[in-house]
Amino acid sequence: MANTPQSKKRARQNEARFAINKARRSRIRTFLRKVEEAIASGNQEAAAAALRAAQPELMRGVTKGVLHKNTVARKMSRLSSRVKALG
Template sequence: MANSPQARKRARQAENRRQHNAAMRSMVRTYLKKVNAAIASGDQGSAQEAYNQAVSVLDKATRKGKFHPNKAARHKSRLNTKIKAMAA
């Protein structure tokens, strides 16, 4: 357990960061689910709109270091491929 004042403060900061990071990851997952739901519904317009929102949230989380840039790119690429396939 943290005994020094510095260690207690670091423990508080770590807990706050953990909660914030978890909230950011959860928000990104929610937006990705919305895109997948829109794709499953078959409406390309709503899927594209949901995709644009998800990309914004995903890029923001990536800039803040919550996700590796390659993981974000992989998600965006796969979702975009699914949306493009709807038009064909």
């Protein structure tokens, strides 16, 4: 348990940051799920639109420190190749 004022403040900051990052991760997963569903439906236009909508969210996750840059690059590459294969 935090005892010093500094450690109590850090505990509060960590809780707040955890909540923010959890919301960001959830939002990113929602966008990824929409792309997956569009790919599963077989509609290339819908899948491409969903992918374009997901790109900024993924990049925002990188800049905010929620996801690693290479992780997002790998996800984007795999998703875009799957969307391209629909055509």
